[in-house]
Amino acid sequence: MTTANIVAAPAAPTISPAITSTATRIGGKAVPTPRLLGSGAANVAQILAKSLDSPSPSSSSGWPVKHAAVLEGDVILGGLMMVHSREDSITCGPIMPQGGIQALEAMLYTLDQVNKQQLLPNVTLGAHLLDDCDKDTYGLEMAVDFIKGSISNIDDAEYHCNKTQVRKVISGVVGAASSVTSIQVANLLRLFRIPQVSYFSTSPELSNKQRFEYFSRTIPSDHYQVKAMVEIVKRMGWSYVSIIYEESNYGIKAFEELEELLARHNICIAIKEKLVKDSGVAEDIAYDNIVQKLLTKPRARGAIIFGSDQEVRQVMRAVRRANATGSFSWIGSDGWSARNLVSDDYEPEVEGTLSVQPQANPVRGFEEYFLSLTVENNQRNPWFVEFWEDHFQCRYPGSTSTPYNNYTKQCTTKERLSRQNTDFEDQLQFVSDAVMAFAYALRDMHRDLCGGGPSLCEAMKPTKGADLLKYLRKVEFEGLSGDEFRFDGNGDGPARYNIIHFKQSQAGQYHWVKVGEYTEGELRLNMTEVKFKRLSPKPPESVCSLPCLVGQAKKYVEGESCCWHCFNCTTYQIRHPDDETHCKLCKLGTLPDAHKQYCRPIPEIYLRPESAWAIGAMAFSATGILVTLFVMGVFVRHNDTPIVRASGRELSYILLAGIFMCYGVTFALVLKPTNIVCAIQRFGVGFCFTVVYAALLTKTNRIARIFKAGKQSAKRPSFISPKSQLVICACLVSVQILINGVWMVIAPSHAMHHYPTREDNLLVCDSYIDASYMIAFSYPIFLIVICTVYAVLTRKIPEAFNESKHIGFTMYTTCVIWLAFVPLYFGTANHVPLRITSMSVTISLSASVTIACLFSPKLYIILIRPERNVRQSMMPPRYGNMHRTAGTGPSSMMAAAVVTAATCAQEEKIQKHITPTNTENSLKTKKLCEMATQTISSIITSLDINAYNQIPYADQYVPNNATTATTTPTDKGSGNGNSNSNSNTNGSSNSNSNSNGDGDVATEQVVANNNKINQRQHGQPAVAFAITSTNNHISGPAATITTTAATGETTTEALVATITTPLATVDGSETMSVAPNNGHGNNGSQRPPVLQTNL
DSSP states (O other), rough: OOEEEEEESSSSOOOOTEEEEEEEEEEEEEEEEEESSSHHHHHHHHHHHHHHHHHOOOOOOOOSOEEEEEEEEEEEEEEEOOOOEEOSSSSEEEEEEIIIIIIHHHHHHHHHHHHHHHHSSOOOOOEEEOOOTOOOHHHHHHHHHHHHHTTGGGGGGGOOOOOOOOOOOOOEEEESSSSHHHHHHHHHHHHHHOOOOEESSOOOOGGOTTTTTTESSSSOOOHHHHHHHHHHHHTTTEEEEEEESSSSSSHHHHHHHHHHHHHHEEEEEEEEEEOOOSSOOOOOHHHHHHHHHHOOOTOOOOEEEEEEEHHHHHHHHHHTTTOOTTEEEEEOOTTTTOHHHHHOOOOOHHHHOOOEEOOOOTTHHHHHHHTOTTTTOOTTTTTTTHHHHHHHBBTTTTTTTTTOOOSSBOOSSSOOOOSSSOOOOOHHHHHHHHHHHHOOOOHHHHHHHHOOOOOOOOSSSSSHHEEEEEEEEHHHEEEEEESSEEETTTSSSOOOOEEEEEEEEEEEEEEEEEEEETTTEEEEEEEGGSSSBBTTTOOOOOHHHOOOOOTTTEETTTTTTTTTEEEOOOOOOOOOOOOTTTTEEETEEEEEEHHHHHSEEEOOOOOOOTTTHHHHHHHHHHHHHHHHHHHHHHHHHHTTHHHHHHHHHHHHHHHHHHHHHHHHHHHHSSSOOHHHHHHHHHHHHHHHHHHHHHHHHHHHHHHHHHHHHHOOOOOOOOOOOOHHHHHHHHHHHHHHHHHHHHHHHHHOOOOOEOOTTTTEEEEEHHHHHHHTTTHHHHHHHHHHHHHHHHHTTTTTTTOHHHHHHHHHHHHHHHHHHHHHHHHHHHTTTHHHHHHHHHHHHHHHHHHHHHHHHHHHHHHIIIOOOOOSSSGGGGGGGGGTTTTOOOHHHHHHHHHHHHHHHHHHHHOHHHHOOOOOTTTTHHHHHHHHHHHHHHTTSSSSEEEOHHHTTTTOHHHTTTTTTOEEEEEOOOOOEEEEEEOOOOEOTSOOEEEEEOOOOTOOOOEEEEEEEEOHHHHHHHHHOOEEEEEEETTTEEESSSEEEEEEESSSSSSEEEEEEOOSOEEEEETTTEEEEOOOOSSSOOTOOHHHHHHHHEE
């Protein structure tokens, strides 16, 4: 180790007028900065060198005495240490044990380690260490020493130092500690291209390399420290804090970044106050005013202090004077935290402080080295005796008198430093790293310029600052603390921070402890170790206004962005998620949750298949489906029986299919609404009814047209065949399909949510809401109305046609059902299950009425009375004795004609109106007989003999008749004569003969009717008639009617008619038209057509 020479020098020389001081405005205060006058840096350097050759006289008080710790070496590093603290009344204050003496010793210790390890082969690093007393102006004066040897190193310099004075060139400077001093010194050293590495200066301004090109630092910028402090504030849950910052570049720059970051995180600043620094007005009253302002915002419990330890100590004194101990929780910067100067004697005021400190580990071996130092063995440090006196509170023998060593106690020189009585600075690693950075840069430079040979080569005599700076920024090494180090792009140290906490571990015992880290933008904080007050782990609240309760919004106090009043939102509102000053109305279908923080969806309400409403409707429909299938099965099994054929098989099956769909649509109605389900419902409810009532309308229309045509003409009606009926029915159904298709294109069906009340959310098909189902029902309703009209018009047709009456009853009942449904449907708009159930039940009920009224009579005959399932049973009951064979259409028609004639003789209505001739009753009798005559005229002229022989009327209908029939076949060659005679046992006879020239067999059949009992008891006419048929043509007198009046007078009338229209057969249903012959009865009146019938 090279021996250090202790040099005592008079007071620092004053700066020549060639360098004047200009005021740089920082935070409103003038900070002196050097300004160069003259034509160039070389001239200025010459003037400085001349003025600095002679020392200036010391101050009148002799304090401070300028000292320098000089460590000889081949390459000299300057050092600017904060050995003494700042004092306003005089230049320098008391000794600073940790940030001053320990930092200086850490630099000397590191140099010892570098030289010992021979990092530079056969090259020794030396040092020239000065004290800046934590003042920027004084530090600038001290820095002038560093440029004395560098003046001749400036390009084109003509001045050379006095050869008799040794002026070592300073290759680089370690320091200063404070950012304010570093800024001033950096401005000076930049002129002489001397690299500078600071160990404690953290101002973000120093990262600007356009201004501070030669400045670097091993400690990170306050830019990251501010981020860490904001993260701590956020972790504490504070939104309303105060900021106190010192009036310096260090404090002002930090405050500017704090203000920006806090605003970015919605954290408000309650009070902003500056700590006066170096102005001479920082008296107690100034600090008291700051504390009083803090107390005006009692809800701002958290306070950030960005300053130096001396100013912060004054703040703690003011807090005690204001009796405000415990009123604040401090967030401290690295400038004052973990410093005994602040916490000593003011532990209760500092308690609970959380502080951000650049992460540093102990320098290996330094504590042992420092504890081994004494005044005797540490002569290279001229300030160590002051430290000894301050540490042991005694006057060291032979020491120089200072304003701060007026101790009565004398040191024994036997005192020793120990771990118990010595506190170490936590950040000495940055001092050591600064020295190591220069050492490794010089090593790399030596390898490149000198080839790594022993001693310095000419290229490094002296070292060039610009070249050294390049090597300096590239170094990477492991320091004495064991941490890897390298500069970032701005020449700053890595951003690693420790979070330390000042707490009371036991009663009266306070310590700074590490509770977390901040690395690479991430805060890790162990909150279990944080206790702002002893036994009180919960952090104090620092908010202007407490958070609003659930369902409340904020109304901000004017001018206070973090202070507000709370007001309640309405029942269906929540606080707006993006704007806490407004309430947001929940949209339809949602309601505020229990905490009114968000709108939750209302559960959907729809008719579920498992509900009682749906089960009831489906049970009804399922029963109807089973019944429909049963009826359809019966009809298929008895498809060719008379009653099935008479009912119109094709239309009956279509009708059953429609009824089946009516029942089936219920299952679509109870499904969860979707777009497809809604489309099926909309199409199905109208289509199934259309199929049913289109079939019924086709039937009733056919009946009505047949009877109407019979009254008006003898022409057979059109479109009454089975194919025609199916085509008509299909056309009627296609209209509904067209309506549904157009409707689907114009307004597609879809599921939607309906909100009849604010708290309901009904999932329904759109047709339920706007009653558009009436569009689907409009056409079926139209068919129902037309069917009902036809049912009314055909209600009085002959008794043989009871199906028209059944259709009429069906339509009347259907109208009643739907008239009841309409108000029920519109009255249940808010009760979806009931509305859907009512619709499905109404549809099923309509289908049930149809199947009950139209098909139950037929099922009764088919299953219970099968003996009536014959052709004659299709006639009225009083003609049940008449035999009729299915499939013989013309003969059955003739039987009907005969029966019609007989009706004139036996109808009870006739006997009520038989009166003597020329009376009113006789006219009525005549009219009734005309009806019978017209009936006979309906016999088909084209009947053949076989068809005629199938009319067993005389045998079965009039049991008292005796019928004889004679058939005489003749040879074809003799003219094929044919004769038929009928005789009545009562003596009345009628004969008719007809010959056919073609030789066809002539048949003559005489049917006599002599109901004597009726004649005698009721005065009813006895009817006798004869019919002759040749080659399917019948003509001649059809019958004679003999009427015996009450007076005994007998009247006989011949009935003559001719069949003019052939019979049409439609699946067992036979129709005929009748027209009168031109013959006349006894009264000569013409017979109008009166009958069209469906058998």
